[in-house]
Amino acid sequence: MTTFANDALKGKTAIVVGGSRGIGKAIVERLAAAGAAVAINYVNSAAAAEQIAEKIRQQDGKAIAIQADISQLPAIKTLFEKAEASLGKPDIVIANAASYIPALLSEATEEQYDAVFNTNAKGIFFVLQEAARRVKDGGRIIVTSTGGTQMYFSMNAIYLGSKGAIEQFVRVLSRELGERNITVNAVSPGFTNTDLLPERDRAVAAAMSPFKRVGEPEDVADVTVFLASDAGRWITGQNIGAGGGVF
Incomplete structure (x- = not known):
């Protein structure tokens, strides 16, 4: 059950980049439950994105699914244009999309590096640029990072480097948009119950938390939606840990 009132984001429009699965899906559902109209971006998961959008519409909410690969820069502008044409100028932009390829730094290829950085760093950079140009004054911009930037796992130099960026x-950006009362923050999940967390690692991951469990996507989504709400108006330029105490 969402911790936010049904009307906490009533009248607000949100774009969730990478919103069809895992944490992104939970964010979309939390935003919609709080009353926001949501544009759900996906790359390949068309059926999943459409299913979420239809569920929201059946509950008298507003949602649209939009395909766009943010590693291709023209797609970013198209995504924002389609979202704005359907739902109106955005109040909230949440950049949750990411690519992950594990590799030893000493063995990583240029192709692996480019595949991750083109989405996680370059793509997110230009999503933020488009958001800065389009989000209403008083709006919210939130990026999903990772607690891994504070934990230094082997095989993760490319991924963690992109998230550090x-x-x-x-x-x-929080400094650049402060005069418009737009907050800009990151949320860093810890070990979370998504398809990116291998089954073999879950027991160890759970043991690292004082709560002795891994996080659920909803745990992270609630932190994100808090920042997107009026309650988060005095928080900007921060990286909020949502890792159940593992970092």
Whole structure:
């Protein structure tokens, strides 16, 4: 059950980049439950995105699914244009999309590096740029990072490097948009029950938390939607840990 009143985001429009699965899906559902109209971006999961959108519409909400691969820069502008044409100028933009390829730094290829950075760093950079141009004054911009930038796992140099970059983008953009009362923050999940967490690692991951469990997507989504709400108006330029105490 959502912790937010049904009308907490009534009249607001949100774009969730990477909103069809896992944490992104939970964010979409939490936003809709709080009354926001939501544009759900996906790359390949068309059926999943459409299913979420239809469920929201059946509950008298507003939602649209939009395909766009943010590693291709023209697709970012198209995504925002379609969302705005259907739902109106955005109040909230949440950049949740990410690519993950594990590799030893000493063995990683240029192709692996580009595949991750083109989405996680370059793609998110230009999503933030488009958001900065389009989000209403008083709006919210939120990026999903990772607690891994504070934990230094092997095999993760490419992924963590890309996430470290977006944490810096958030800090700088928060300064640039402050005069418009737009907050810009990152949320860093810990081990979360999504398809990115291998079954073999779950027991160890749970043991690292004082709560002795891994997080659920809804745990992270509630933190994100808090920042998107009026209650988060005095928080900006921050990286909020949502990892159940593992970092």
